[in-house]
Amino acid sequence: MKTFAKRMLYVTAVAAMLLGCTKKEAAAPQASQTKTDGFTVGYCINNLNDTFQTYILEAAKAAITEAGGNIEVNDATEDTIKQQDQVNSFIAKGVKGLIVVPVDTSSMDAITNAARNAGIPLCYVNRNPFAGKEDSMPDGVYYVGSQEIVAGRLQGERVGELLQGKGGVAILVGILGNEGALKRTEGNKEVLASKYPEITVLAEQTANWQRDQAVTVTENWITTYGNKLNAILANNDEMALGAIKALEAGNRKDVLVLGVDATLDGRNAVREGLMAATVFQDANGQGGGAAKVITSKIKGGSPDKITWVPFQLVDKDSPLVK
Structure with a gap:
């Protein structure tokens, strides 16, 4: 009997120990899951084919991951209705926050209202629906981006200097109705009209931010x-690179081309003397911001409603192209 009792005590002790280990092991994955599967942010990008936008996205991903969160990305492919549906889908999934690159800055009321009604913080990035x-x-609701008219002014100033105040220029415009396209073009014309009246704007035409469309427009x-x-x-640089391709095909080495964004391809073109200048737009500052x-x-903080990220002119002498 004593031997049996001892054996029972031993079995009970071992069982208790195993049960304790089992509970700890069950608890461990839960703690790990909380750490790695924290809050989720829904990111609605206007178009994954827009090179500069992918830079902004990567910066946002890195910052959210560093903060212990996850990011889920949807591509609107420049379709406003599709973007609205994507935001509603994110809200239904229970995301804790939204970052949106607007397809059309003039048509964001539905997205803004949907986020507010759901009580989910929303940050627009790069394209400002509340410009002015x-x-x-x-x-x-928040905004992180750059003052787009400044990029256009910087381009206008530099082309005026390079042309010594005389000549004809044409403007490749982004998607019509987009704040960046409108304001950059406005900045171009504002500077040329006020400081370089002998420079004529021959034409302005949209190429929808795309390199291939810019080739066709420039050929015409x-x-x-x-x-x-x-x-x-x-x-933007994508359209500038399209213009350069058309000019090379037409053996027109006498035409200056200036872009915006300072993408890798854009900086390389400046370094090689194919592009006269570009304007650095800080993708890390915007996406990370x-x-x-x-x-x-x-996390319960009170961030600023607006975060402005400055532009910077980039030419062959700039550290960014060295």
Whole structure:
């Protein structure tokens, strides 16, 4: 009996020990899951084919991951209705925050209202739906980006200097109705009209931010304007690179091309002397900034409603192309 009792005590002790280990082992994955599967942020990008936007996205991903969160990305492919549906889907999934690159900055009311009604913080990045109306931004809604008109002014100043105040320029415009396209073009024309009145704007036409479309537009300009065309101001580097391709094919080495964004391809073109200049737009500052705003709000902080990220002119002498 004593032997049996001892054996029972031993079995009971071992069972208790195993049960304790089992409970600890069951608890461990739960703690790990909480650490790695924290809050989720829904990211609605306008178009994954937009090179610069992918830089902003990668910066946002890195910042959200560093903060202990996860990011889920949907591509609107430049479709406003599709983007609205994607936001509603994110809300239904229970994301804790939203970052949106607007397809059309003039049509964001539905997205803004959906996020506010759900009580989910929303940060627009790179394209500002509240341009000129920042004071009226509703609670829980934020913006991180650059003052787009400044990029256009920087281009205008540089092309005016390079042309010594005389000549003809054409402007490759992004998607019509987009704040960046409108303001960069406005900045171009504002500077040329006020400081370089002998420079004529021969044409302005959309190429929808795309390189291939810019090739076609530039080919038409070469035919239409001939030697009157002395420079092309592109709202982004992708279109500038398209213009360069068309000019090379047409053996027009006398036409200056300026872009915006300072993408890797854009900086290489400046380094090689193919592009006269570009304007550095800080993708890390914008994407990382938007992520920090959202994570701060999710964690109970009070981030600034507006975060401005400055532009910077880049030419062959700039450290960014060395």
